[in-house]
Amino acid sequence: MELIYVDHAATSPLHPDVLNEMLPYFQTHFGNPSSIHQIGRQARQALDKARRTIASVLNVHEQTLIFTSGGTEADNMAILGYALEHKSKGNHIITSKVEHHAVLHACQELEKRGFDVTYLPVDETGRVKLNDVQEALRDDTILVTLMFGNNEVGTIQPIEEVGQLLQEHQAVFHTDAVQACGMVELNLSQLPVDMLSVSAHKINGPKGVGLLYMKEGIKVKPVLFGGEQERKRRAGTENVAAVVGFAKAMELSNRSIMERTERYQKFAQTLIDVWSKKEVDFYVNGHQHERLPHVLNVSFPYVNIESLLMNLDMASICASSGSACTAGSIEPSHVLVAMFENESERVQSAIRFSFGFGNTNEQIERVALDTAEIVKRLRQQEEYIS
Structure with missing residues (x-):
């Protein structure tokens, strides 16, 4: 059967074209992209090309993309990283009750560290009401994080409306777009968000790689410490094969x-x-x-x-x-x-x-x-x- x-x-499942794109970077072009010899330079060129490809799909500048180990790390980097870096501006975070646990548990960790988190209710369709977001905003609100599309019921949140609401507020706007990526067009030059998380394995790419889009000018405190990769924002040798596969998966999913x-x-x-x-x-x-x-x-x-x-x-x-x-x-x-x-x-x-x-x-x-x-x-x- x-x-x-x-x-x-x-x-x-991994798309066959994605696998074919990745294979050379396990054996032939296996170098560390931080190495200056030719094997390292080959890996660096592949990494840079993949970043350009994804940036083109999302319609953003290459330097705004930070490669991570997946959606969970991207969410944690955005939420913990921004809150800890900007706690002098305030200690209030807004999220919803239907977020992925990568967001909810990050917010709960911030509560343990003295932050105040508002968990917005949703209606019977799973949607947050714009008025509830507006009423929850305070002078000391520094971050709003709402998922783009829900992983359990599929409901899409009013991301554009919330983003417009926050234009005149100090709070930055993060969205977990892990489920939405590849299913709806994400034109980040027009979408009013400051940070956005994506994961490759939801779009027929490899597991273990994702990214955080971070608008130019946004700063976060690193959650990993080590080397100076990803413009000193995310330490650790880049997973070149996975990033190459990620770029191919983004191309394929966006096209269809x-x-x-x-x-x-x-x-x-x-x-x-x-x-x-x-x-x-x-x-x-x-x-x-x-x-x-x-x-x-x-x-x-x-x-x-x-x-x-x-x-x-x-x-x-x-x-x-x-x-x-x-x-x-x-x-x-x-x-x-x-x-x-x-x-x-x-x-x-x-x-x-x-x-x-x-x-x-x-x-x-x-x-x-x-x-x-x-x-x-x-x-x-x-x-x-x-």
Whole structure:
């Protein structure tokens, strides 16, 4: 039975063209880009070329890009680095309750260090209200960090509106665009953000590499200490092969945004149409219009999600839950709790399907039909036990 992977929001397979681009930098051009001999210069040239490529895709200057080990480090560099560097200006941070843990845990660490953090609520679509951002702003607010698109439900935040709101305020604006990159156009010459985080492995690039865009003039305190790489902003020998792959993945994903958006929207509609036809009881979570096209989060009321995921896995379908499973128990997703605090059944019965490279119409139809069959069987078992 063919294995069907619909968990691309967790990680994505390496594109063959990306792998081919990377291979020479593991053996032939393996040099340290800080070395002055010809092997080192070859690595430096590749690094510089990759930086130019990504800068061109994002429409920014090369020197504004800092390569990191991934989205988590980029988020930490932006949040911890900026707050610690500018604490003399204030100690107030604004974020939301639905951020990735790379952001939430960084903010919690700042609270331990004496900073005051406001965690904004969201509505039932997972969106922050602009008025809440405005009301939360204080004279001592130095940083606002809101994710571009949510990794669990796909909801896109009003990034442009928040950025415009902050134009006359001292607070800088950071956005975690890890899930949005490659799915929506990121023209940073027009987007009103000061810092932005991206990770390669979400766009069919390699794991272990990401970047932080930092607008010219923004300064952060380094979170790593060592050499003077990345203009003294991020110590450590650059992962040349990964950066080269990252650049190729950015090129490929940016080139096909419109085509993939249309395809993924059709995939989501196929699932919804089949479940409706099969009279499956379900709710779609997240904003219906302001959403990332590759993420579909659905609640199947009164269905045990661990059982559903196990049955899907046995049917060779790889999806994921909106909840974190630990020691046999389910702790509800913080994103869904923020959205549906009083609807525990909807929170605890959510599953995420996320589409990507390699998925076909035939695969999605099988996912829809198998999911419908499994959900109905599990509901019948639940009713029998009750």
